[in-house]
Amino acid sequence: MNKTRLDSLPALALFALIVQYGSLSSAAQHSGLSRSAVSKQLSALEAKLGVRLLQRSTRSITLTEAGKQILAEARRILDALESVKTLSEDLQGEVCGHLKVSCSTGIGRVHVVPLLKQFRVCYPKVNVQLLLEDRRVDLIDEQIDVAIRVGHLPDSSLIALRLGEMTWVVCASPDYLRINGTPKTPTDLLQHDCLYYSNNQNSFKTWLFMGPNGEESISINGSLSLNDSTALAQAAEEGQGIVWIDKNSLGDALEKGRLVPVLEDYSLSPGYPIYALYPARRHLSQKTRMFVNFLSERFSPRMHYQ
Structure with a gap:
């Protein structure tokens, strides 16, 4: 392999990074180079190859037809460089x-x-x-x-290893139940303030039970939602409402009586893996x-x- 071809390797890898991160600025940030250096290397690569790889505007970049074809090879180079980096760490003889x-x-x-x-x-x-x-x-x-x-x-192309499974419980603090009463059926939850998990994508407001009358789906009422299970458990311990939560998020709250299970005659929907x-x-x-x-x-x- 001659020097000209060798000189093109880092620029091809940089081209793959630009496409991966969607802009010259992001590629510069991840490669440790300045934006002007990234732009200069891209222009030099296009001049050497004799084709334009990207159509650039102030807001976006778009692959040209030539860029689409060359990108596959550039990605292989980027993967190879990543493998070399990984091998170099492994060859040191210890996990680092x-x-x-x-x-x-x-x-x-x-x-x-x-x-x-x-x-x-x-x-x-x-x-x-x-x-x-x-x-x-x-x-x-x-x-x-x-x-x-x-x-x-x-x-997906990702490798997945199953680690465990969440296990649900519906519970509340003794003080909350003393003041507000203990629900006997899932429908009773409609008269209670229920705490629930919510983030930008999902709100867990439908609770599913299996009991003597079959499946019961309850759309709970609640004035407090959180996107953190630890905070949900804390709010429940403070008596702010009834919560449906993974038991493993509760620490020793159930064993120590800070939280009390309710509706134990009903089965809950399976936990998430x-x-x-x-x-x-x-x-x-x-x-x-x-x-x-x-x-x-x-x-x-x-x-x-x-």
């Missing part, structure tokens, strides 16, 4: 490097944060960045090594492999109510 993990806030606080202490003792040269956020992240675009997600997954997701790559880094194995071994035992 930067591990970026995404997780929902509630699951992260209750299950992942306590496990990180143990993981870091086992692998002290891995720097863990844990992002707690209640949204779906794009693992590839956001360079996430592992995402922990709740719910049934759409088909919890998965660890990671990209399907030809060479999975040691740090990612060890973290996923660690979760597989130690996540479920923390879920006391399975």
